[in-house]
Amino acid sequence: MSNNIDGRSNVKDYQDPPPAPLIDSDEFSQWSFYRAIIAEFVATLLFLYILVLTVIGNARLSDTNICGGVGALGISWAVGGMIFVLVYCTAGISGGHINPAVTFGMLLARKISLVRALSYILAQCLGAICGCGLAKSLQQTYYVQYNGAANMVSDEYSIGTGLAAEIIGTFVLVYTVFSATDPKRNARDSHVPVLAPLPIGFAVIMVHLATIPITGTGINPARSLGAAVIFNKAKAWDHHWIFWVGPFIGAAIAAIYHVVIIRAGTIKALASFRSSSAL
Template sequence: MEGKEEDVSLGANKFSERQPIGTAAQSQDSKDYKEPPAAPLFEPGELKSWSFYRAGIAEFMATFLFLYVSILTVMGVVKSPSKCSTVGVQGIAWAFGGMIFALVYCTAGISGGHINPAVTFGLLLARKLSLTRAIFYIVMQCLGAICGAGVVKGFQKGLYMGNGGGANVVAPGYTKGDGLGAEIIGTFVLVYTVFSATDAKRNARDSHVPWIFWVGPFIGAALAAIYHQVVIRAIPFKSRA
């Protein structure tokens, strides 16, 4: 047991500068930003680290749960003749956004909370993680997605097959080029948001102005109240009269 505990400790700390993504600034003692080193393409030492496999398992479970809930939500809409008498389009949006929010919160400290091969690929290009870890993440994400869809099919086989498994298709009136453009723009927004949210430099910069989001809104609210009561309603002048 002692050897295993040492292995877990080593795996949790040896690669902490690059994994999980987005937590580097929070662990720095100084508020001054320091550019982290680029991750090597190949890092054989990761294969001996428990944190490497734990991160892959976290990606598998997160993608599994995301596909399971999202597919059931989509099929809950299309099973009705009116297509919107159950959860509705807004329900799908809330289901997708809420699941991503919860799953990223749960896995960010373990794997970085990618839950999407496109996110992993973007972070790989930015040298935020090694090629070894990126391939492992993508494999686990795909396996999680397959298992999530498989469980839905097992529970709702007739509904699943009748609705194409809730898969995306290009809507009538649009070309494949339109669909491709929409996917490019949507994925750009997603991955750009990930980069911005996990930017250690931004976190270090913002740490120098800790009260800005309290003072600013209160000053703005006070100015709005003064403008409305004094300029628009002229209440102080009415009181004098």
Template sequence: MKNSSHGQSEPAPLMDMKEIGQWSFFRAIIAEFLATLLFLYVTIATVIGHKKQETSCDGVGLLGIAWAFGGMIFVLVYCTANISGGHINPAVTFGMLVARKVTLVRAVAYMIAQCLGAICGAGLVKAIMEHPYNMLGGGANSVAPGYSKGSALGAEIIGTFILVLTVFSATDEANTAEKPFISALLPLPIGFAVFMVHLATIPITGTSINPARSFGPAVIYNHHKVWSDHWIFWIGPFLGALAAALVHQFVFKKAHVPRSP
């Protein structure tokens, strides 16, 4: 997940209209759209397939769902890291914007592409398995019975904090400069962070930690309960991403020490 198209050491400018005229900019947007589409298709199909099973021993189970989300992030970050940075998540993009790793223009374009990709991915699941999709909740996020909206919000903040802090740590320039092999392992800790957070929060919210992941199914499933809880899956991830960006910048970030010739 590269930091930006503007280099690793200098902060990205807030606005850079010149990049709109570059093919690399549009290539990155296409990558974010397709990656989010594929992410939603595989993960939501996994959720619906699990719920369609008649007994708890059938299908992949909650552990398999967590692996589907974490595994797809691993695969898609690997595929897109050198093209778009492999964000696949508006909260990650927002964190990168806060840390001046991307411009505002790129951040907004990424978020739009991610949300459109999520809608198309969820729509593709519905097109292929329409009846179970409609009957089994559409893979949409909402607060589970027995939990308050405050608890759900807290779970989304903490979960996204873990994910985005992992992203920043994995892409820390000082780490990759000292140990170049870390760059090759980049998708692994990010995918694993997604997997671990899902284990903790699937029972609470179904786990979002990604506003696009929640937005796509909400649009396609279009249920009142889903929309009434939907704000949690934007506010929570954005607050978690903001906290992670600040903690990394002021606490965890390593000072870059140039190598001696």
């Protein structure tokens, strides 16, 4: 909003925050840093616990109940709903990433430091393993029978199709995260009540509906790793690389698209360079 009361020229009411330092050793001395890591661990644990039990419960009901289970639609809503809840609960503490691909995208966009990114990813992976282990302890009878909700490329699809599905699905998710949490958008449209976790949760739902038949929907390397580690059968590891490479590529594309195209980062940098050169 402009301000001409004192006769000065118009000024911006918003300034982009400075990029996060690549290495920020000061974070190790801050309790908020460790609190954020714990929040990411617990949130990812709870996410995998709900996801695995939902997938296994659906498979069991489909086999034993004439009415069937909740199906792909129900799984999608359960997963997306849980992401909505967890992002809402942890956004103010850690940013509510709950996903190494989201963390990687934020790192590339210089919104978090490398130290924080690596710590988050480690916490997310450990949380996912613990969440799958907890789910297995409650479903010992059916866990192995239904593949432990591990991500695998369906026999009807090629490896390339599976990789493409993971790239596109993660792009949709991370692009939504950038858009929903853009501080400039919040400053400009402050009169519009926007609850960031809601579009993020819906993005997860939509991507699951599209890709469950192809890969079981990864779009989260920690989710895929946790399920593979606890299930620990050869078929869960055969194409496991897809569920790391695909999400990281998708996140990188989303970060570049948001920073360079949507926020015109390159143009702003060039304009700043030209103005400083002219002095």
